[in-house]
Amino acid sequence: MPSIFSKIIDREIPADIVFEDDVCLAFRDINPKAPVHVLVIPKKEIESLAHLSDEDESIVGHCVLAVAKIAAQEGLADGYNMVVNCGQAGGQEVPHLHFHLLGGAKQTLV
Numbered sequence: 001m002p003s004i005f006s007k008i009i010d011r012e013i014p015a016d017i018v019f020e021d022d023v024c025l026a027f028r029d030i031n032p033k034a035p036v037h038v039l040v041i042p043k044k045e046i047e048s049l050a051h052l053s054d055e056d057e058s059i060v061g062h063c064v065l066a067v068a069k070i071a072a073q074e075g076l077a078d079g080y081n082m083v084v085n086c087g088q089a090g091g092q093e094v095p096h097l098h099f100h101l102l103g104g105a106k107q108t109l110v
């Protein structure tokens with residue numbers, strides 16, 4: 001079932017988009033938990049990490065590389081965090097795979 005992120009991909013609802021290519025889209029989180037908080041999502045509808053199949057390997061690699069590129073673009077040369085919540089127990093609220101890029105404040109998440 002399409003989530004709110006599919007509507008952002010389809011431009012049905014607005015978002016502050018910072019990067020886009022054929023495979024992924026990146027936009028600022030509406031409720032940022034750090035000075036820089038960007039969500040990188042695959043354009044393919046994949047519910048979560050638990051729903052990946054082998055054919056999605058290149059998509060995941062592409063999204064992770066996009067996180068690194070956007071971090072550089074955002075001036076996060078000192079470092080940053082990448083977080084993926086998976087499923088209910090993992091605190092995932094939006095059922096469309098997304099990679100959180102968090103930076104601009106020192107934080108240790110694990």
Ligand code: 5GP
Pocket residue numbers: 004015016027028029030031032039084085091092093094095
């Ligand atoms: P999750 O808890 O699923 O890993 O993270 C979902 C994230 O999506 C949250 O940080 C939340 O603030 C963000 N979010 C939810 N709805 C929207 C929206 O409509 N637009 C944007 N830009 N971010 C959203």
